[in-house]
Amino acid sequence: MGPTAWRDPLPPAGSEYHRFFRTPRNVWWKGVVAIGSFVVGYLLITSALTVAAMIIDFATGRAAWESVSTGAVEFTPALFLATNIGNALAIPLAMLVQWLVWGQPVRWLHSVTGYVRWRLMARSALIVVPLWIAYMVISAVAFPAPAGTPSGGGFTAESVALLIIMLLTTPLQAAGEEYGTRGLIMRAAGSWVASPLPGLIIAALVPSVLFMLAHGAGDPWLNVYYFLFGVTMSILAWRTGGLEAGIVLHAVNNMLAFGVVILAGQEINLDRSAGVGGAFMLVPMAALLIVTAVLVLFARRWQVQRTYQPISPA
Incomplete structure (x- = not known):
């Protein structure tokens, strides 16, 4: 076997982002191996970092074993950092799996152009940030906090630490989730079906279901929200030919949500148990x-490249 015999060629010209692994030498088992390898690797990485953070919190007295048994685990700075770094490491993990399974250069994970389109990210941010702030204001007015809700313990040194961690690592955390789910898993699932429309449906459903399950919510409203979040990110990857717009929306959502809680001096305690959700979840949906x-x-107006177009040699 030659040194490049195991490598898959790039897809045919005109291939959409989610069909990038549908190459002339396509075989179904590569998608299964890729998804399985990524999920196992992701769980190992995040579990190891979470355990390390909790050991630090226990050793410093920041957390107690009783909090684990009751499920009321607060996002301390150590646990917040571990969670964000664990998700950020999904970027090199997804790239490694793509290279090992398909042998394609990792740059093609970014977009159908083979690079990160920073201008598209900046343009997307100019749209997403004001719209998302407007949504949060409307949501706060429509569903105000019940009277007597604790206002938090004030702005402390720990709040500053959480804010710095959020600003520096939450964009990477959001990007990691997009590279893993919409970058690797979406395209792995999209390689299974030859027909375009069924292929798109499978490519959107598989990562959206896994994205929902990864959040471990026990509330049906939250599960519907996480599933819809995954579907909308899949649509953005499909219609823009890459991950940039989805990363921006994902990062803005997470940063504003965490930022409001931190600046209010409240604990970051992600309670996803049954009964937490409700009809108010229709607003973020x-x-x-x-x-x-x-x-x-706007992507259509900007004429964003949506399909792979080989560059002819000079």
Whole structure:
């Protein structure tokens, strides 16, 4: 076997992002191996970092074993940092799996152009940030906190630490989730079906279900929200030919959500148990759909490249 016999060629010209692994030498088992390898690797990395953070918190007295048994685990700076770094490491993990399974250069994970389109990210941010702030204001007015809700313990040194961690690592955390789910898993699933429309449906459903399950919510409203979040990110990857717009929306959502809690001096305690959600979740779901639609419309207006186009040699 020659040194490049195991490598898959790049897809045919005109291939969309989610069909990038549908190459002339396509075999179904590569998608299964890729998804399985990524999930196992991701769980090992995040579990190891989480355990290390909790050991630090226990040793310093920041957390107690009783909090683990009751499920009321607060996001301390150590645990917040471990969670974000664990998700950020999904970027090199997804790249490694792509290279090992398909042998394609890792730069093609970014987009159909083979590079990160920073201008598209900046343009997307100019749209997403004001729209997402408007959504949060509307949500706060429509669903105000109940009277007597604790306002938090004030702005402390720990709040400053959480804010710095959020600013420096949350964009990477959001990007990691996009590279793993929409970058690797979406395209691995999209390689299974030859027909375009069924292939798109499978490519969107598989990562969206895994994204929902990864959040471990026990509330049906939250599960619907996480699934819809995954679907909208898949639509953005499909309609823009890459991960940039989805990363921006994902990062803005997470940073504003965490930022409001931190600046209010409150604990970051992600309670996803049954009964936490409700009809109010229709507001963020509607916001997701509206912002996604606006981004898709502008991407079309900007004539964003959506398909792979080989560069002819000079």
